Amino acid sequence: MALWRFMTAGESHGPGLVGIVDGVPSQVPVTSELINQDLARRQKGYGRGGRMAIEKDQVEFFGGVRHGKTLGSPVALLVKNRDFVNWQESMAPDEGKPDRIVTRPRPGHADLVGGIKYQHRDLRNVLERASARETTMRVALGAVARSFLHELGIEVRGHVISIGDVHAPYKDYTLEEILASENSPVRVVDPASEKAMTDAIDRAKEAGDTLGGIFEVKAFGLPVGLGSYVQWNRRIEGQLAQALLSIPAMKAVEVGTGMAQADVPGSAVHDAIWWDKEKGFSRLSNRAGGIEGGITTGMPLVVRIAMKPLSTLLSPLGSFDIESKEPFLAQVERSDVTAVPPAVVVGEAMVMHVLANAILEKFGGDSLPEVQERIQAWERYVREY
């Protein structure tokens, strides 16, 4: 069982989202300001649809935090859906009027498979939970992990690499360089790529189409030794891939130089080992993306994630109404054109949940000072190894 566990509940147009993260050590600084910062980052991004103009996500605490610090008890959070006022009758848990019944499944969304699986004839009962609205709570809970990791000297940040077929030039960016993407509407580090990306989004919007893309998440300051090769489910890249692919619309994950490694000989892939008295062991390059043998190497962790284009198309693909069994083509619904920039923030959150758990598995500890002390002792040992 994981030591850092979280769960979310709530529908996209219901009253809100709730979440609990269990296993957080005591004394970790957590404030609503800190969580709201990440919630605001997830809401930004060129290409978002009308919903983001309605929502202004703000966290409320229900447990586990007092006077700005965690207590060691489960942290319970709530984020309300502002859009709920427009859906109250439709989403009423007691008697209500399901006035916006959905019977037209979108190819590529969860509508049809979810309807069949859960025996729903109103596909709203599927899309409400399949919606990526849920990722709001993953990010709110992820901000607690961010604070815990920050106190241990670990920073996790991501940026966009491509939108549709527009690729920014690839570089091994430092944390400071990645932070510069914060003000970019498409969360890209390279300013020269920004215009081509926003233009591509404008063109897709005009055509009633959508775009996917690729983003990268990096973790800096990780200790050597998180994860393990001794059992299949303890390999850290496996845990990261599962967490990242659990985000709606994510279809592939690469670690380090990933897929490209298959094309070249080993001499062009592996990272030479280096030793000096001051730092101990390190690597001369980081094509492995900070993981060897399912264990962190102490080099930056590098994962890249491919997101498919969103499935709510204003000029949609063919589909059939589940009641009339008639084909339909036209379906006008509000939707994002692309959600790669906000997905970066969700990717960061999922990486942070995995890393927070891995830290607790390796070092244990009930309070932040206890974990800090254990990591410091470990780092001394690693330097002298």
Ligand SMILES: Cc1cc2nc3c(=O)[nH]c(=O)nc-3n(C[C@H](O)[C@H](O)[C@H](O)COP(=O)(O)O)c2cc1C
């Ligand atoms: C931040 C974010 C925003 C999204 N916005 C939309 C959207 O507006 N319209 C849409 O059709 N899909 C959107 N999606 C993707 C769907 O939620 C996803 O495709 C759907 O749940 C089916 O899951 P699958 O793509 O993993 O098969 C979004 C995903 C993310 C991560």
Ligand SMILES: C=C(O[C@@H]1CC(C(=O)O)=C[C@@H](OP(=O)(O)O)[C@H]1O)C(=O)O
């Ligand atoms: C609400 C969010 O994303 C939503 C994810 C989503 C989907 O189908 O996944 C569809 C859209 O919602 P709506 O159908 O209400 O327009 C997005 O806006 C959010 O990210 O907070």
